[in-house]
Amino acid sequence: MSKKKYFYIEQYVYSNFVNNNILLYNTFTNKFIDVFITNKELLNFIERVLLKDNLRTIDVSQEELKNVIIAKFINKCRDLFIADIIESDSKPFIMSPIPKLNQNIRESIKGNSEHVLNAKNMIKELNYFIDSKKTLCTNIKLKANGYKQILFPFYNAEIDKQLEFLTIEKFLFDMNIQNIEKINIIGNICSENYNNEILVFFKNNFIQFHTYYLDFDLNGTFATEILKTKNKSFVFWIDNIIVEDQILKLNEFVIKNNIYSIFKFIVTNEHEVNQVIEFTNTITLNYELIPFFNQTNIDFFENNIFNTKKDILNQKLNEREIFSKMYINILNYGKLYFLPNGAIYSNLNINPIGNIINDELSYTLKNEVLNDNAWFKTRDTILPCKNCIYQFICPPTTNYEKFINKNNLCHYNPYIAKWQGEEGYVPVEKCGTYTKEKGFVVNKRKVNTLNKQIWGEE
Amino acid sequence: MHKTTFFSTEYNKYMFSFNKKYILLSHPVFEYLFNSDQDKKNDLDNQLNTLTKERNINREIYSNSEYDYYKRKYEMLKKADYFLEKNCDSFVDGLISHQDINFELCNLRALVFEVTERCNLSCAYCFYGDHYKQYEERHDKDFNIEDAKIVLDYMKEKWTSEYNESIGKEIYIGFYGGEPLLNFDFVKELVNYIKTIQQQTKLKFRFNMTTNAVLLDKYMDFLVNNNFSLTISLDGDKKNNCYRTFPNKKSSFDVVLKNIKALIKTHSAYFKESVMFNAVLHDKNDLIDVQNFTRNKFNKSIRCTEVNPLLVGNSFLYKGRFFNLDKSEDMHCFLESSDANNYNLFLQNYSKFHFEDFNDLYNYDLIKVFIPTGTCVPFSRRMFINAHGKILPCETIGHEFSIGDIVNGEINIDTKSIADKYNSYFIKIRKRCKTCYKINFCGQCLLLQIIKDDGTMKCNKIEHDMHHKLLEQYYSIIEKHPELYLKIWEEIHYV
Ligand code: SF4
Ligand code: SF4
Ligand code: SF4
Numbered sequence: 001m002s003k004k005k006y007f008y009i010e011q012y013v014y015s016n017f018v019n020n021n022i023l024l025y026n027t028f029t030n031k032f033i034d035v036f037i038t039n040k041e042l043l044n045f046i047e048r049v050l051l052k053d054n055l056r057t058i059d060v061s062q063e064e065l066k067n068v069i070i071a072k073f074i075n076k077c078r079d080l081f082i083a084d085i086i087e088s089d090s091k092p093f094i095m096s097p098i099p100k101l102n103q104n105i106r107e108s109i110k111g112n113s114e115h116v117l118n119a120k121n122m123i124k125e126l127n128y129f130i131d132s133k134k135t136l137c138t139n140i141k142l143k144a145n146g147y148k149q150i151l152f153p154f155y156n157a158e159i160d161k162q163l164e165f166l167t168i169e170k171f172l173f174d175m176n177i178q179n180i181e182k183i184n185i186i187g188n189i190c191s192e193n194y195n196n197e198i199l200v201f202f203k204n205n206f207i208q209f210h211t212y213y214l215d216f217d218l219n220g221t222f223a224t225e226i227l228k229t230k231n232k233s234f235v236f237w238i239d240n241i242i243v244e245d246q247i248l249k250l251n252e253f254v255i256k257n258n259i260y261s262i263f264k265f266i267v268t269n270e271h272e273v274n275q276v277i278e279f280t281n282t283i284t285l286n287y288e289l290i291p292f293f294n295q296t297n298i299d300f301f302e303n304n305i306f307n308t309k310k311d312i313l314n315q316k317l318n319e320r321e322i323f324s325k326m327y328i329n330i331l332n333y334g335k336l337y338f339l340p341n342g343a344i345y346s347n348l349n350i351n352p353i354g355n356i357i358n359d360e361l362s363y364t365l366k367n368e369v370l371n372d373n374a375w376f377k378t379r380d381t382i383l384p385c386k387n388c389i390y391q392f393i394c395p396p397t398t399n400y401e402k403f404i405n406k407n408n409l410c411h412y413n414p415y416i417a418k419w420q421g422e423e424g425y426v427p428v429e430k431c432g433t434y435t436k437e438k439g440f441v442v443n444k445r446k447v448n449t450l451n452k453q454i455w456g457e458e
Numbered sequence: 459m460h461k462t463t464f465f466s467t468e469y470n471k472y473m474f475s476f477n478k479k480y481i482l483l484s485h486p487v488f489e490y491l492f493n494s495d496q497d498k499k500n501d502l503d504n505q506l507n508t509l510t511k512e513r514n515i516n517r518e519i520y521s522n523s524e525y526d527y528y529k530r531k532y533e534m535l536k537k538a539d540y541f542l543e544k545n546c547d548s549f550v551d552g553l554i555s556h557q558d559i560n561f562e563l564c565n566l567r568a569l570v571f572e573v574t575e576r577c578n579l580s581c582a583y584c585f586y587g588d589h590y591k592q593y594e595e596r597h598d599k600d601f602n603i604e605d606a607k608i609v610l611d612y613m614k615e616k617w618t619s620e621y622n623e624s625i626g627k628e629i630y631i632g633f634y635g636g637e638p639l640l641n642f643d644f645v646k647e648l649v650n651y652i653k654t655i656q657q658q659t660k661l662k663f664r665f666n667m668t669t670n671a672v673l674l675d676k677y678m679d680f681l682v683n684n685n686f687s688l689t690i691s692l693d694g695d696k697k698n699n700c701y702r703t704f705p706n707k708k709s710s711f712d713v714v715l716k717n718i719k720a721l722i723k724t725h726s727a728y729f730k731e732s733v734m735f736n737a738v739l740h741d742k743n744d745l746i747d748v749q750n751f752t753r754n755k756f757n758k759s760i761r762c763t764e765v766n767p768l769l770v771g772n773s774f775l776y777k778g779r780f781f782n783l784d785k786s787e788d789m790h791c792f793l794e795s796s797d798a799n800n801y802n803l804f805l806q807n808y809s810k811f812h813f814e815d816f817n818d819l820y821n822y823d824l825i826k827v828f829i830p831t832g833t834c835v836p837f838s839r840r841m842f843i844n845a846h847g848k849i850l851p852c853e854t855i856g857h858e859f860s861i862g863d864i865v866n867g868e869i870n871i872d873t874k875s876i877a878d879k880y881n882s883y884f885i886k887i888r889k890r891c892k893t894c895y896k897i898n899f900c901g902q903c904l905l906l907q908i909i910k911d912d913g914t915m916k917c918n919k920i921e922h923d924m925h926h927k928l929l930e931q932y933y934s935i936i937e938k939h940p941e942l943y944l945k946i947w948e949e950i951h952y953v
Contacts, residue, residue: 011480012538028538055940078527081534084483090469092483093937095809100947103815114627121623122816176623319810320822327819334820 005065007074008057008094009049009083014322016389017050021417023389024082027319031080034389036417038455039069056096060085099323106369106376119365120176122375124334128198130187131157131340136214139239141294142266148348149399150266150290153186153210153237157340165197167356168338174361177205186210190217199229210235213246213263218253227257234261244279251285263287268297270304293403305400307410309419312390325378325392332374332396347374349402382407383440384428388414405434415447416454424454459543460895464489465926467934474929476544479810481929487520487528492541549898550830550891553881556873559836563871564621568840569613570632570853571648574600574641575845578672579710582701583740583765583774599845600641605864606648609843610655612869617661628664634842634853639673649684668736670702672710674717682725689734690718694751698743701774718756735760739776746791759794766854783939793945800901801942802950804932807899830888831908831917832901836861836876851905859905887915895925
């Protein structure tokens with residue numbers, strides 16, 4: 001046997017190749033190569049490397065080695081320790097990183113619907129809204145859709161009556177309660193609409209009460225009663241910090257009673273961000289900033305929330321995390337939401353997947369598990385992310401997309417492989433249209449013309 | 459502490475990091491630098507010496523630029539903790555609690571009765587036959603039907619308790635022998651009893667039976683009507699099947715074949731759907747012949763197990779099979795064999811890309827703690843009850859490891875003492891496992907393979923200096939047949 005030269009991509013490198021655009025990401029160093037390939041020979045070379053059966057290892061011909069563009073590419077890869085060349089009598093075996101899911105319930109349900117019962121173990125978090133007609137919150141926009149966007153603790157069940165806990169209990173009974181990591185009780189817990197039966201049922205679970213900060217009555221029965229229970233925590237939602245006094249009192253209350261709590265400050269612009277920072281500088285407070293899209297603050301989102309290339313590639317992801325993103329949306333996975341009328345959602349922005357009164361748990365779960373609704377809403381199920389090389393590196397989709405009416409909250413246009421600020425960049429919206437019904441629809445002709453202009457023919 | 463292991467196939471050099479779980483191609487410079495790092499660690503005074511060695515030795519073989527490149531690459535890997543020794547101590551610190559056992563009991567998926575010890579064949583390798591070693595004297599005992607009903611009543615409580623997570627899934631009731639059809643009355647009565655339980659509850663049952671098919675012609679209608687999943691034991695064609703004889707040493711092959719043909723003739727759809735074969739591999743047959751036989755004759759694959767040397771000693775030992783994977787026939791058989799399962803286990807444990815289920819994807823970074831060895835948690839696979847009423851974790855385990863019994867109509871399963879017993883084994887063996895390089899890839903059963911008659915424990919522990927051999931064995935084959943990777947990775951799933 002004569003020695004051959006083999007080009008191989010290292011096992012610790014994540015690769016993605018979409019529409020002539022390649023990403024090679026060294027998970028050991030977080031260094032990467034992302035290029036749009038126009039050269040035919042290099043394209044052939046890369047396609048050959050990434051052909052599944054080749055397992056990212058190919059023999060390189062003399063001709064290929066002499067090709068300046070291929071040689072340059074190989075050198076770049078070697079420089080970043082992304083790939084290497086080895087001389088050998090026989091092709092080495094590199095186990096290319098193909099994730100394997102041993103038990104894929106989404107597949108097995110199709111063969112045997114009984115398997116849906118296994119999905120019970122996927123439930124991680126229950127979110128239980130209580131009717132909160134009475135609230136001191138006056139922010140109309142927050143009250144209108146804050147619960148859907150950021151889980152703001154206000155849901156006005158105008159006509160629906162709050163369900164008896166008995167009905168809910170019947171439904172919950174089929175779950176593996178002990179596997180559930182967290183129960184969120186969301187709304188005005190200090191109003192008469194809330195009753196503590198739910199606490200008894202979940203006595204061994206971790207419970208988090210979400211409430212609007214001004215609604216929390218420090219001298220009321222709830223505040224006294226709750227101290228007697230264990231495994232609880234509070235989230236206080238604050239839409240303005242005018243009533244500083246209440247925040248300080250609440251903080252004092254939780255510190256004194258040693259209750260884990262988070263203060264969530266809702267912000268809609270830079271000014272509010274600065275205000276919160278200024279305020280929190282003076283006290284010890286466990287807090288988070290929660291951006292809220294109010295239809296008029298798109299600039300705030302573009303400047304602060306939208307991902308830049310740096311945001312995406314500086315995350316220091318490990319390989320298993322990337323594989324996880326191929327299958328599930330980790331922000332939505334395992335979460336169920338119950339409204340006071342009994343409707344069950346996997347995400348409040350889409351249709352309910354069942355109803356506590358009429359449906360069985362297994363029916364509800366099947367609705368979720370067989371669709372790409374929420375738990376499984378990965379980037380490759382939506383446009384334009386489906387066409388993007390960063391799709392499994394990028395953070396998962398959130399609720400904001402729905403309100404902003406844009407799936408990619410980033411400064412990247414995958415159709416032309418350009419980031420904002422790079423020469424030739426145009427926003428993704430120029431490559432197609434967004435509609436409420438169909439989401440993003442790409443205009444192929446336009447994309448072709450743009451690519452010719454930017455990258456040239458060859 | 460588990461160190462990086464360097465190993466070579468005939469053509470290439472590789473290395474495996476326990477810490478990072480990657481098998482990468484190695485360059486001699488890596489191995490050299492790794493060793494000098496080890497030297498430095500072990501012998502600080504010698505540092506200077508090593509550094510000189512480093513320059514002298516390697517500059518001769520490799521060009522400056524090659525040496526420098528791989529040195530830089532080595533540093534990069536080192537920085538990424540690739541060469542870091544992994545502390546696996548806590549890896550096998552898992553123990554089982556009585557709650558775990560109770561949980562498995564409440565979710566028991568297979569309950570198997572040894573219907574009778576009697577058999578109408580007298581297979582030469584059978585551990586009840588001449589070469590009987592580990593087991594008590596044969597009694598030709600039948601299972602008492604009233605006891606069986608008591609077991610079912612007990613299990614009904616468990617299956618319908620709040621701990622059951624699998625209501626609606628089929629529970630397998632197995633009829634095992636001896637030859638179960640010799641005690642057909644038992645089978646019939648228990649089936650009827652289970653049907654009444656099915657009516658009273660939401661539980662769903664499926665029956666299965668392993669038979670030598672000698673009496674199949676007589677009882678097949680009953681088996682078909684009750685939709686038994688049927689496993690027929692057959693070791694291949696007449697020559698291969700030579701150890702399966704009647705007590706008068708006459709071959710059973712013709713009778714069995716005739717009965718199978720009768721079944722196919724009268725119940726062809728059932729045969730296609732619900733009949734499986736299994737074979738014992740021994741010194742007179744061969745995996746590929748056996749598989750070809752059932753495939754060609756019945757259009758079925760067959761499950762093969764090797765004759766168990768622990769039970770029959772060294773007689774009849776299957777010589778093993780060398781697969782010529784260039785031949786598609788061999789490849790096909792390989793993929794159906796237990797070797798392919800071992801490969802799957804190997805790939806799973808020597809990489810980072812395996813996820814058990816969606817929850818594993820959700821907790822992608824969770825560090826898991828396991829119980830040592832490959833022993834199963836009692837009742838997680840099945841409950842086997844022999845004709846004497848001894849309860850065992852499966853049918854291959856000796857009765858001295860019983861985990862309960864049914865005596866005089868009283869069932870006795872003490873989850874607390876079972877947990878204590880198992881945990882005492884685990885605590886005893888895990889000291890050994892913590893320094894073993896097979897720690898995450900052991901697969902040996904304490905009860906079947908490790909604990910010896912005198913109570914001592916012996917296993918195939920692998921030390922660091924032998925670890926490369928294991929890796930070489932797997933990589934030599936997969937390097938020649940890389941297509942195995944995708945086939946095994948994509949096609950083999952275990953339950
Ligand atoms: S297009 Fe989608 S996947 Fe790509 S960077 Fe933007 S948001 Fe992420
Ligand atoms: S051989 Fe051991 S590990 Fe396997 S089923 Fe039996 S008891 Fe469990
Ligand atoms: S081979 Fe022995 S020492 Fe190694 S893991 Fe298995 S039981 Fe433990």
